[in-house]
Amino acid sequence: MTPWILAGTTFLASIVEFVEAATIVLAVGVTQGWRAATGGAIVATAALIVLIAALGPLLSRAATVERIEIVVGPFLVLFGIAWLRKAVWRFSGRKALRDEAALYERQIAELSSNREAHRGFAVAFQGVFVEGLEVAVIVVTFAASTPALIAWSAGGAIVALAVVAVAAFALRAPFARVPENLIKAIVGLMLLSLGTYWTGEGLGITWWLGDSTLFALIACYIAISAALITVSKRARPA
Amino acid sequence: MRVLREIYDFITGGSIAAPVGLACAVIAAVALHAWRAEVFSAIVVLTFIASTLEKPN
Numbered sequence: 001m002t003p004w005i006l007a008g009t010t011f012l013a014s015i016v017e018f019v020e021a022a023t024i025v026l027a028v029g030v031t032q033g034w035r036a037a038t039g040g041a042i043v044a045t046a047a048l049i050v051l052i053a054a055l056g057p058l059l060s061r062a063a064t065v066e067r068i069e070i071v072v073g074p075f076l077v078l079f080g081i082a083w084l085r086k087a088v089w090r091f092s093g094r095k096a097l098r099d100e101a102a103l104y105e106r107q108i109a110e111l112s113s114n115r116e117a118h119r120g121f122a123v124a125f126q127g128v129f130v131e132g133l134e135v136a137v138i139v140v141t142f143a144a145s146t147p148a149l150i151a152w153s154a155g156g157a158i159v160a161l162a163v164v165a166v167a168a169f170a171l172r173a174p175f176a177r178v179p180e181n182l183i184k185a186i187v188g189l190m191l192l193s194l195g196t197y198w199t200g201e202g203l204g205i206t207w208w209l210g211d212s213t214l215f216a217l218i219a220c221y222i223a224i225s226a227a228l229i230t231v232s233k234r235a236r237p238a
Numbered sequence: 239m240r241v242l243r244e245i246y247d248f249i250t251g252g253s254i255a256a257p258v259g260l261a262c263a264v265i266a267a268v269a270l271h272a273w274r275a276e277v278f279s280a281i282v283v284l285t286f287i288a289s290t291l292e293k294p295n
Contacts, residue, residue: 075249077260077282082251085290095294119248196282199260203267205275217279224283228290 003152010156013138017131018164020194024127026168027187031180032120040124047125048132068133070202072126076195079123084188088225090181092232123191130198135160185225193217252295259285 021041029037089095139153197214200207207213250256263281267274 074260074264078250078253078256081253081256081286081289084286085253085292086251086294088290089294192282192286196279199264199282200267200275200278203264203274203278205267205278207275220279220283221286224287225290228287 003149006149007152007156007159010139010153011160014135014157015160015164017134017138018161021128021131022164022168024187024190025124026172027183027190028120028124028127029172030178031183031187036118036120037124040121040126041128043121044125044128044132047129048136051133066202066204068130068202069198072130073195073197073199073202075122075126076191077199078195079119080188080190080192080195082119082188083184084192084221084225087181087185087188088228088232091185092229094232123187189218189221189225192221253289253292255288255292256285259288 025037025041028040086095135157139150139157193214196217197207209216246252259281263278263285266281267278270277
């Protein structure tokens with residue numbers, strides 16, 4: 001494999017992972033604050049650097065990723081359910097929107113939003129950590145046949161990171177104009193779908209459609225959420 | 239006790255159905271040899287539905 005083809009392949013493979021991580025960080029930033037989002041992303045990056053420096057040679061074993069998935073996946077499922085059900089409650093009117101809260105409720109919401117900010121940090125951390133680890137595995141695995149080209153392989157991933165970072169920064173403002181509850185629903189949907197997929201993969205499940213199963217899970221959760229909103233709205237007395 | 243409650247609420251959003259359902263899904267996936275993907279995803283989907291039907295906290 002020529003150096004340019006290797007770098008291009010790593011670029012394409014890792015840009016997908018970076019887009020997933022950036023979407024999570026962007027969504028957390030808009031809903032839970034940029035401090036939680038960037039904090040989680042920075043700490044995850046630092047943890048990744050330490051991990052790669054210490055365990056670099058072991059990363060070429062795919063089992064490492066599966067072990068990480070089985071630890072992180074269930075947390076994403078639980079976080080995803082917590083966010084998505086809250087969005088469903090708000091869409092259906094079972095729970096008041098934030099700005100409708102009374103003064104006392106606002107204080108309670110403040111405490112709750114502190115907890116949510118911590119959860120936002122954890123979500124940003126997990127998203128960046130798992131996707132970053134996958135990129136590290138891609139970089140090491142692609143260069144496995146020609147170890148002298150590891151710098152080209154890493155270079156492709158670094159360029160992908162730069163492209164996604166610039167795109168995410170540019171999209172920050174338009175993203176912030178989307179209604180908060182809708183973003184929370186999208187984040188919850190992503191976390192729940194990714195969590196289901198990763199936990200299953202970590203348990204050794206072979207998904208029906210491979211990576212595309214993720215889209216099937218997203219579609220399934222959208223349909224169920226829409227049905228739950230409709231049912232909850234009908235069940236509410238007029 | 240309060241700290242444990244805070245940790246529990248932090249992870250689960252106060253839901254009882256979510257951790258119980260997820261544990262059932264994982265146990266089923268480990269125990270089964272066939273239909274693992276179907277049973278696991280079905281239990282997680284049911285867990286989400288049950289959790290959403292809980293009383294808002």
